[in-house]
Amino acid sequence: MSAIVRSEEVRARGPENVSAYLYIAPALALYSVFFLWPLAQLIYLSMVRWDGMAPKVFMGLQNYRELLASDPRFWLSLQHNLQWLVGAVSVPTGIGLFLAVFLARSPLYGRLAFRTIFFLPQVLSSVVVAIIWRWIYSPDFGALNAILRQVGLASLARGWLGEESLALPALFIASSWVLYGFCMVVFLAALQGIDEAYYDAAKVDGANALQQFWYVTLPAIRGPLSTVILLSAIGAFQVFDLVFIITRGGPAWATMVLSVYMYDNAFRYNKLGYGSAVAIVLGVLILLFSIVFLRVRERLEAA
Amino acid sequence: MKRGGLAVVTLLLVLFLPIASVLVAGCAAQPTPTAAPQPTAATEATQAPEPTATTAPEPVTLQVWYLSGSPEEIQLLEGLSAKFGEAHPGVKVELSAYGYDDMNKTLKLALDSGTGPDVAYCSPGGPFHLAYAKAGHIIELTDIMKERGWDQKHPADAIAYWQKELGGPIYGAPYDVTTVGVYYNKDLFSELGLKPPETWEEFEKLIATLKEKGHTPFAAGAQDGWPFDHYFMALVHVTTPANKIEDLNYVKPGVKFTDDGFVQAATILNGWVQKGYLNENFLAASADDQAKLFTNGQTAMTIAGTWNNFTFVKQSSFKVGFFALPRVDPNIEWRSMLTPNNVWVVSKYSKHQDLAIDYVDYMMGEDVAKALWDSGDIPTFKFATPPKPTSDLQLDVYQATQKTGVGYYFNVNMAEVGDIEIAALQKMAAGKLTPQEAMATIEEAHVKKLAETQQ
Numbered sequence: 001m002s003a004i005v006r007s008e009e010v011r012a013r014g015p016e017n018v019s020a021y022l023y024i025a026p027a028l029a030l031y032s033v034f035f036l037w038p039l040a041q042l043i044y045l046s047m048v049r050w051d052g053m054a055p056k057v058f059m060g061l062q063n064y065r066e067l068l069a070s071d072p073r074f075w076l077s078l079q080h081n082l083q084w085l086v087g088a089v090s091v092p093t094g095i096g097l098f099l100a101v102f103l104a105r106s107p108l109y110g111r112l113a114f115r116t117i118f119f120l121p122q123v124l125s126s127v128v129v130a131i132i133w134r135w136i137y138s139p140d141f142g143a144l145n146a147i148l149r150q151v152g153l154a155s156l157a158r159g160w161l162g163e164e165s166l167a168l169p170a171l172f173i174a175s176s177w178v179l180y181g182f183c184m185v186v187f188l189a190a191l192q193g194i195d196e197a198y199y200d201a202a203k204v205d206g207a208n209a210l211q212q213f214w215y216v217t218l219p220a221i222r223g224p225l226s227t228v229i230l231l232s233a234i235g236a237f238q239v240f241d242l243v244f245i246i247t248r249g250g251p252a253w254a255t256m257v258l259s260v261y262m263y264d265n266a267f268r269y270n271k272l273g274y275g276s277a278v279a280i281v282l283g284v285l286i287l288l289f290s291i292v293f294l295r296v297r298e299r300l301e302a303a
Numbered sequence: 304m305k306r307g308g309l310a311v312v313t314l315l316l317v318l319f320l321p322i323a324s325v326l327v328a329g330c331a332a333q334p335t336p337t338a339a340p341q342p343t344a345a346t347e348a349t350q351a352p353e354p355t356a357t358t359a360p361e362p363v364t365l366q367v368w369y370l371s372g373s374p375e376e377i378q379l380l381e382g383l384s385a386k387f388g389e390a391h392p393g394v395k396v397e398l399s400a401y402g403y404d405d406m407n408k409t410l411k412l413a414l415d416s417g418t419g420p421d422v423a424y425c426s427p428g429g430p431f432h433l434a435y436a437k438a439g440h441i442i443e444l445t446d447i448m449k450e451r452g453w454d455q456k457h458p459a460d461a462i463a464y465w466q467k468e469l470g471g472p473i474y475g476a477p478y479d480v481t482t483v484g485v486y487y488n489k490d491l492f493s494e495l496g497l498k499p500p501e502t503w504e505e506f507e508k509l510i511a512t513l514k515e516k517g518h519t520p521f522a523a524g525a526q527d528g529w530p531f532d533h534y535f536m537a538l539v540h541v542t543t544p545a546n547k548i549e550d551l552n553y554v555k556p557g558v559k560f561t562d563d564g565f566v567q568a569a570t571i572l573n574g575w576v577q578k579g580y581l582n583e584n585f586l587a588a589s590a591d592d593q594a595k596l597f598t599n600g601q602t603a604m605t606i607a608g609t610w611n612n613f614t615f616v617k618q619s620s621f622k623v624g625f626f627a628l629p630r631v632d633p634n635i636e637w638r639s640m641l642t643p644n645n646v647w648v649v650s651k652y653s654k655h656q657d658l659a660i661d662y663v664d665y666m667m668g669e670d671v672a673k674a675l676w677d678s679g680d681i682p683t684f685k686f687a688t689p690p691k692p693t694s695d696l697q698l699d700v701y702q703a704t705q706k707t708g709v710g711y712y713f714n715v716n717m718a719e720v721g722d723i724e725i726a727a728l729q730k731m732a733a734g735k736l737t738p739q740e741a742m743a744t745i746e747e748a749h750v751k752k753l754a755e756t757q758q
Contacts, residue, residue, distance in 0.1 A: 052411055053438040138592055139584030140601075162526050162587025164733070250528055251586060252726040252733070267408045269719040270430060 046276035056273075063277035074278065076253055077261045078285075080168060084175075084257065085236035089229045092176040096183025096228070101217060103184075104191040115188065119181040126178070130245035133174035137161050137246075161247055164254035171242055171255055179235070183228050190224040191217065226297050230290065237286045258282045363655055365396045365662060366420035370406040370645050375613040379678050387665050394658065407431060414440035414650065421653035422662050427465040427475055427646040429553075429716040436474040441648040442656065444663075445473045451664045461643045461683040464709060475646025478666055479675055479682045482627070482710075483537045483640035484703055486597060486615060487604045489622035489695075491518065499626035503541070506629050510580055513603045521575065522602035523585040524593030525732060528725035531585070532714075533640070534606050535728055538568035540638045540710045541630045548638070552711035554756050560724075560746040561739070567631065569731065569738035576732045586732060594618075608640070609700050612679045616696055625699040627707050639707040643683060723748040 046063055048056040067074050099118055103111050121129065136143045137160040145157035160170045194217065202212045218225070240259040243249060249256035249264070258278060266275025367384060371377050377400045384396035399420070401409060407426050413419030414435055425432055435441045448454050453476055454462060461480065466473055485499075492498065495516060500506040513520045525531035540548065543564025550558045559565075575581060582588060582596050597605040598618040606628070615623045627639050647663045649656060665671060672684030679697050681704055692698035714721030727741040736744065 051434070052415060053434050053440075134589070137587070138589065139587045140582070140592055141595060159526075159584035159587025162584060247526070248528065250726065250729065251526060252729040252735075264719075264722070268404075268722075270434075271719075 042276050042279060045273055046280045048273040050272045051270035052272050059273065063274050064281070067274070067277050067281060073253060073256065073261060074258075074281075077249075077256045077258045080255065080257050081237055081239070083168065084172060084239055085233050087172050088175070088179070088232040088236040091172070092179035093183050093225075093228055093232055095176070095180040096185075097187050097225070099180070099184045100187035100191055101213060104188055115184070118184055121178045122181045122185075124178070126241035127245060129174065129178055130242050133170075133177075133242070134161075134246045137170055162251055164251055167247055167251060167255045171246060174246070175239065175242055179232065183232070186224050186228050187221060190221040194220045222301075226293075230293055233289060233293070234286055237282060237289070362393045363395070363658060365394060365422065365655055365658055367396055367398045367662065368406065368410060368420040368423040368425070369398055369400050370403065370424050370426060371400055372402050373610065373613050375617070375678065376610075376680075379674065383666070383671055383674060387662060391658070391661075396662070411435070414438070414652070417652050419650055419652065421650055421655055421659040423648050423650070424645050424666075425475075425648060426715075427477065427643070430718065432465065432475040432646050432648050435648065436472075440651055441474055442651050443472050443474055444476060444649070445471075447660055447664075448473050448476065451660075451667070453664075453667050456667060456669070456685060457683045458685060460709070464643045465646060475648045476663060476667055477643030477646050477683055478672070479644045479680050480641060480704060481609045481644045481681075482642070482700070482704055482707070483533050483606065483608045484625055484627045484700075485604050485606055486611070487624050487626070488597075488600060488619075489624040491600070491603050491621070492624070499624065500629050502633070503629045503631045510575075514578070514580060519582055519602045520580040520604055521582070522588075522593045522596035522605040523581045524588040524590045525586045525729055526588055526592075527590045528722075528729070530590045530593050530607065531728055531732070532721070532725050533608065535568055535572055535724070536712065536714075537606055537628050537640055538571050538631075539565055539713070540640055541628050541635075542567045542571070542632060543635070545636045545638045545708065545710075548711050548713055552713040552716060554716050554753065556753055560742045560749055564632075566738055566742050569728070569741055571631070572728070573731055573738045586729065609681065610644075612696060612700065616679060616694055623696050625696055625703055627703040637707050638710045639703070640710040640712065641704055641707055642709060642711065717749070717752045720745065720748045720752050 045056075047058060047060055049059050049063075050056040102108070103115060108114070124132075135141070139145055139157070139159045139162070144160065148154060148157045158166060161167050198216045198220070199212055202216050207215065238259055239257055240263070243255055243257050243260050244263065247255045249260045259282065262275050262278040262282065264275075265271045265278060269275075365388075369377065369380050371380070377398075380400075381398050384398045388394050388396045403426065406423075407430075410419060410423055410425055411434075415438070427433075432441065436443070448462065457476075457478070461477055462473060463471075465475055465477070487499070495512065497509055497512065500509050510520045521534075523531055523534060543562070547558045547562065547564065550556075576585075582593075582602055585593075588596070593605060593607070594611060594614060595618075596602050597607075598615060598620075600619075600621060609625070627637075630637050647666055649659045649663060653659045667684075669684060669686070672682040672686070673690060675682040676686075676690050676697075677693055679693055681697070681701055689701075692701065714724055724745045727736060727744040730736045730744075731738060731741040
């Protein structure tokens, strides 16, 4: 009955329906030109062999077959992205959450100043951040080794960006330094929406600080928390600037990630078709992750 | 459409937007050059005399893109370009400087879309100016070269160097040369009673002496990859016959990275690493760190390219010298990575082609060559009387270029193989591959590249 009523309502609107589409037509046109059409071109490019100058040679799915079946550097890059993802959804998120709770609930003077300081790395350009951290990690002239030597910990001074086992974590620390401020700000906003009465009730029930956090704070900020986790995960798949500027994927591919691999193939190896295939695969991976994540979140919320 | 489905489609579109926009917009992007710095008083002092004056009928801006990472060099070119503009009333030269990667990416995209500069001083060779030529983006300069006498003013093999692949037509004109060799601390050498070696045995003895006396022989920056690769390529030029290096450069079959000369070069380099002849954390040191370690006097030598002349002279507190790497095998022809540097090209899409050719002609002239020489560079121009060197370093470099034959950055036509080469060398230096294994890894990629070029 309701469906019949609804369809009658729709038919009854008539010209109003058309005017609704007319309203969104300009935006849709721009969207088509600046997104849908480039996306279609990208998909086509991923199926050709093209160096950017000579005529394109259609190859079908050959680029994808080569990428997925016989390119160890692709899988190594993906592995690094997944490692980055695990870190991104835990470290800056965890630090941001801790700082947000601490700043929101502790009687600390100068909280606004601390919020500003913690957020400052976010306002820096990613290129500036990369240059700063590249200098920090310099083994002979950088701040990190200089400080370690000054405080008597010279044995800990390393070639941070030259050791395969340390380079990726070093880059990740630089990234976390930027991201935790954003996470903190999101969580602070969410915490302000929690009614103090819940904490009072918890205290009356004898809950300590940790229990208040677990039973009051976390459930209340579940939505923003999952959003931050999702955005951090997407960022981990898309990471480019820091890797490109600091290590270019080295040493010996130890920090290569999919976005830099895509860039190298498209713009340095003159394999635009292959680079486009990497881009498509990366996009599909992000999409699949997001769909799964959102579905799991919906089910948890329903439960 | 169900709500969940609409959400999925929306999410699909939102997530693909950054990736699609970056990659495809990058293919169609208009170039955005960085502005070159204004000339300083120092540049004014070294600027060339007035070029030949012609009058342009209406105000014209000549767009010139220049490949250089040296602030001093860019300032010099800005001054020279300003002089050209002054001699051509109504003409303004807009010079934009680009780094190596930026120029190669941006110029290709610009030319491909029919835009870009009137003139470019760009990377030479198969993937660069010859690719632009094959695609019809730049004009042939063969007849212009003869009319303007460039082939008389510059060595024929310098102009023809980058043209071999196409068998003759000239599309780019170089005006200076670079090489890779050994910069050394002259003051330290004098103090220790050392002198530049003439033979490989003398060189090995010199390195060992420096180490025994408590000095680090070499500064290397392997984190950036290419500086360390230059060590390897420089050694290949003194261990391997020249024809093999040339064939490798032009991606011809018959030469392998597993051949004796390449393995020997890798073994020598690995030996230096094992004996501690390189700076302690060279695997994590950048190209800038390498330069600083040398100019600070923390190492006695560094193997680097002569585009560092400007920087090394300015930033060192000691006298800097230069010598060509001696031959390991005295029976091979003595070569180094001596190459004509980048090339001047004229865009087919330039609306001021005659003016653009005049600009290149000015750059190929004696006055500009003198200005380059005075700044410490080594021009290709054949001076009737060699000018007086502006520094001992320039004299050393000039003499080194006269002693050795031309060489090749032999992975420039194979960028992907070059990256694999760098990774293999880094792994070798970290002790994870033997020299033989490193060369085998590179050869695997090389074989794949040969197969691709034959498709």
